[in-house]
Amino acid sequence: MAIGFIGTGRMGAMLVRALLGADRPVDEDVWASNRSPEKLSELATIHHRLHAGSNEELARRCRTLFLCVRPLDTAGVLAQLAPLLTPDHLLVTISNVVELNQLAAAVPCRTAKVIPSIGQYIRRGVTLLIPGPRSTPADLAFLRDLLGRVSRIYEIDESHARAATDVVSCGPAFLARFCQAWAEAAHRMQPGIPIADFEFLVWETVRAASELPRAGIAGKELLEEVSTPGGMTYEGLQAMDAVLPAMWNEVMRRTTERERELKAAVSLSTDARAGATAPGTS
Numbered sequence: 001m002a003i004g005f006i007g008t009g010r011m012g013a014m015l016v017r018a019l020l021g022a023d024r025p026v027d028e029d030v031w032a033s034n035r036s037p038e039k040l041s042e043l044a045t046i047h048h049r050l051h052a053g054s055n056e057e058l059a060r061r062c063r064t065l066f067l068c069v070r071p072l073d074t075a076g077v078l079a080q081l082a083p084l085l086t087p088d089h090l091l092v093t094i095s096n097v098v099e100l101n102q103l104a105a106a107v108p109c110r111t112a113k114v115i116p117s118i119g120q121y122i123r124r125g126v127t128l129l130i131p132g133p134r135s136t137p138a139d140l141a142f143l144r145d146l147l148g149r150v151s152r153i154y155e156i157d158e159s160h161a162r163a164a165t166d167v168v169s170c171g172p173a174f175l176a177r178f179c180q181a182w183a184e185a186a187h188r189m190q191p192g193i194p195i196a197d198f199e200f201l202v203w204e205t206v207r208a209a210s211e212l213p214r215a216g217i218a219g220k221e222l223l224e225e226v227s228t229p230g231g232m233t234y235e236g237l238q239a240m241d242a243v244l245p246a247m248w249n250e251v252m253r254r255t256t257e258r259e260r261e262l263k264a265a266v267s268l269s270t271d272a273r274a275g276a277t278a279p280g281t282s
């Protein structure tokens with residue numbers, strides 16, 4: 001049966017592109033809808049296999065629907081979809097702000113959550129798979145097979161999703177910021193070398209380090225290989241040890257707090273139309 005993506009912003013479009021470009025192509029028809037027509041028609045121009053339609057049309061044609069809108073737009077979409085959804089549908093949210101028990105209370109169908117990441121753009125990285133109320137083993141097997149074409153799958157309980165989301169979904173942005181700050185610090189110390197050169201040096205080093213596990217050098221082994229006790233790398237690591245645990249604790253404390261704020265702002269009652277829009281986050 002057809003698969004539908006409601007919302008073709010950053011994540012919806014990325015998932016459509018990744019799945020339609022996967023080495024093992026998706027057999028099912030793929031449909032997408034979006035509030036403003038431009039993004040959708042641009043995507044349909046690139047991917048001739050993609051069918052564009054309205055939210056209601058997707059609910060009628062697709063048995064699996066991915067909700068790729070921001071959390072505060074979710075209630076409005078559910079109000080449109082709910083009368084058309086049946087127990088034959090599988091509705092999959094991609095947001096941690098959308099709580100599965102609330103989603104399931106608003107619709108009569110099976111539910112699940114997946115947390116994708118920008119890594120799927122190149123068919124890498126991890127997708128978190130979270131079973132929801134009424135989801136069946138067949139639903140989870142289907143999602144594992146579908147998203148396994150473009151990522152590794154890690155199944156997790158919804159109550160454990162925040163820290164894992166910080167790693168797999170927010171992670172690429174966190175790493176980019178880490179690398180940028182590193183290049184800027186190196187440039188401050190040696191302004192004779194252009195910042196663009198330091199960015200190149202940092203990212204090439206990250207690329208090489210990320211490939212080392214293929215040669216059997218990973219994690220603690222990597223630290224041991226590079227860090228000679230009493231040497232400069234060792235000294236630098238001591239400096240990092242003094243600040244990094246607190247930094248990551250603070251990063252995750254802030255994402256958890258923001259998720260709580262957004263959850264408090266989102267009502268999934270299908271009577272409610274989300275008028276406000278705010279940056280939705282994973």
Ligand SMILES: NC(=O)c1ccc[n+]([C@@H]2O[C@H](COP(=O)([O-])OP(=O)(O)OC[C@H]3O[C@@H](n4cnc5c(N)ncnc54)[C@H](OP(=O)(O)O)[C@@H]3O)[C@@H](O)[C@H]2O)c1
Nearest residue numbers: 007008009010011034035036069070071073095280281282
């Ligand atoms: N960005 C990430 O890395 C990431 C990772 C994992 C999960 N997520 C989650 O993914 C969700 C979407 O994030 P995003 O970054 O992709 O947001 P985004 O770029 O703003 O995309 C949301 C899309 O939803 C469309 N939309 C809004 N209301 C709609 C409606 N009633 N019917 C159909 N389409 C509608 C918007 O259309 P318009 O063109 O009119 O704005 C927009 O294209 C969020 O819940 C976020 O938490 C994001």
